[in-house]
Amino acid sequence: MSLDIRLVVLDMAGTTVADDGLVEQAFQAAAGRLGVEAGSPEHARMLEHVRATMGESKISVFRHLFGEEEKAQTANAAFEAAYHDLVDAGHCAALPGAAEAIAELRGRGRKVVLTTGFSRSTQDRILTALGWESIADLTLCPAEAGRGRPYPDLALTALLRTSTESVRQIAVAGDTGYDMLTGTRAGAAVVAGVLTGAHGEERLRADGATHVLASVAELPALLAG
Missing domain, CATH: 1.10.150 (DNA polymerase; domain 1)
Known part of the structure; x- marks a missing residue:
């Protein structure tokens, strides 16, 4: 069955942004x-x-x-x-291929929303440090979505704010089991775990990953299939 993904909800630290402890x-x-x-x-x-x-x-x-x-x-x-x-102090960097992946996803007409477990002030600090203020269609923190992960609120708020028609048009990607739970509970068609952050493949799959990728750089190719 072909995918009709219109909205991509991406985690930040560990998924698109290096955590490095x-x-x-x-x-x-x-x-x-x-x-x-x-x-x-x-x-x-x-x-x-x-x-x-x-x-x-x-x-x-x-x-x-x-x-x-x-x-x-x-x-x-x-x-x-x-x-x-x-x-x-400069200890903040994009993960390799993350900015390019976001640009490619948006270039294909998909909305991209960056989400986090941090507060808005911390999220904005990271976005500014990376020069990512305009990289996505929307950025969301837990206080703006009701509840944070592992609840579905961030993904569903992204759907509402971008006027996406169906939860089956959502892809969620993240590096933690809580990201996977958010995606599955929101009804996302694609729930992709990435191996650049906190949790390994076993935890990601146990919490509902439909796919496990080496990094977010592989996501555009997955969604193009």
Whole structure:
């Protein structure tokens, strides 16, 4: 059966943007702000949760880890400040072929929406650092879509905002199991996992990947088939 994909929803960190451990470095700063000592059993437990939930809204992760809303907000603010410092220091780069893939998808008449688990301020910091302010038709963060991953809200908000007619015209691509869950729960026809980020093929397929690609650079060819 041929695909009629009109909307491509792409994750950022780990999918189109290199992570290179930035999330974990920023988490270290957030944990330290709350008095969690690096190398302690508590720190190790928290870091394991951060890795398992890559792709989820960061404030949701901190709410799970710290329980109290005040502590979660403090941790999230420390995380964002640390991440912004890393981006400002030049530790932010597009993954090879990502910009070209986005341009090719849009050149074929498809809408492209970039999504993230970060806040709008962090998302904008990354877009500005890469010169990507106009690279996509739309960019979305969890606060603009109701709920973040693994819920379908980001993909469905992208559908609504781009006036796409059907969920079967959506392709979702990401590097985490939570991206795959977002795509499957939204009813996307293509849910593509990429191996440039947090999770491996086993996790991606377990969470619903219809395809697993070496990188997002392979996505235009997949959708052209």
